[in-house]
Amino acid sequence: MSDLTLVIGNKNYSSWSLRPWLLLKHLAVDFQEIAVPLDAPDAAAHIARYSPSGRVPVLLDGDRVIWESLAIGEALAERYPNVWPADAGRRALARAAASEMHAGFAALREELPFNCRARRSGVFPSAAAQADITRIVALWATCRQTVQAGEGSWLFGPFTLADAMFAPVALRFYTYGIALPEAAQAYVDTVRQDRFIQAWIQAARQETAVIPAEDRGEPVDPATA
Ligand SMILES: N[C@@H](CCC(=O)N[C@@H](CS)C(=O)NCC(=O)O)C(=O)O
Numbered sequence: 001m002s003d004l005t006l007v008i009g010n011k012n013y014s015s016w017s018l019r020p021w022l023l024l025k026h027l028a029v030d031f032q033e034i035a036v037p038l039d040a041p042d043a044a045a046h047i048a049r050y051s052p053s054g055r056v057p058v059l060l061d062g063d064r065v066i067w068e069s070l071a072i073g074e075a076l077a078e079r080y081p082n083v084w085p086a087d088a089g090r091r092a093l094a095r096a097a098a099s100e101m102h103a104g105f106a107a108l109r110e111e112l113p114f115n116c117r118a119r120r121s122g123v124f125p126s127a128a129a130q131a132d133i134t135r136i137v138a139l140w141a142t143c144r145q146t147v148q149a150g151e152g153s154w155l156f157g158p159f160t161l162a163d164a165m166f167a168p169v170a171l172r173f174y175t176y177g178i179a180l181p182e183a184a185q186a187y188v189d190t191v192r193q194d195r196f197i198q199a200w201i202q203a204a205r206q207e208t209a210v211i212p213a214e215d216r217g218e219p220v221d222p223a224t225a
Pocket residue numbers: 009013014015016017038044054055056057067068069070102
């Protein structure tokens with residue numbers, strides 16, 4: 001049995017939980033999951049049993065408790081190879097991009113809540129959210145400029161922690177039908193086609209909880225999508 005346990009929220013709504021989960025899957029690391037339904041009346045007390053910050057995700061590593069998605073990624077980087085790009089220049093860029101995501105894009109995150117099993121219309125980003133989208137598209141292009149043909153279709157070729165940080169953003173773009181330049185759309189497609197992302201979305205579809213505050217826009221008819 002693995003000594004790693006990841007405490008996460010609802011797969012449909014918890015974008016932060018997806019980040020370390022996806023990284024662990026790509027690292028082929030065995031771990032256990034504890035799911036805390038964020039919509040339950042006792043959610044805060046339930047999370048507090050594991051998390052000093054009162055938030056998920058949290059990685060329980062033996063006696064160690066590691067919270068904050070990026071810190072979990074860094075802890076895994078100390079233990080496993082290939083969390084960051086091997087090349088120092090790419091690694092610096094990957095860390096900057098991951099940190100920018102972790103600290104920023106508040107308007108985008110507020111206006112386009114993570115809802116990975118859904119497709120929605122009628123959600124129009126404000127100027128601030130559109131500026132976040134423009135910045136993300138430029139950042140992805142900067143990352144991809146470092147990649148040679150044949151190295152892979154993630155931000156730095158092979159999957160890294162930078163992709164774990166941006167995968168939920170790519171899924172948001174899909175959920176809300178955000179129009180993107182071709183290269184950015186290709187990255188969204190890479191994320192959506194990933195087998196672990198597909199497994200996560202499949203599990204989100206099995207969840208029955210609906211959190212109204214996180215459920216914006218109108219359902220898109222799959223027949224017309
Ligand atoms: N900066 C944190 C954000 C974690 C976060 O906001 N988690 C949400 C779920 S996606 C949460 O725990 N919400 C419960 C609450 O705030 O009560 C990270 O990177 O892990």
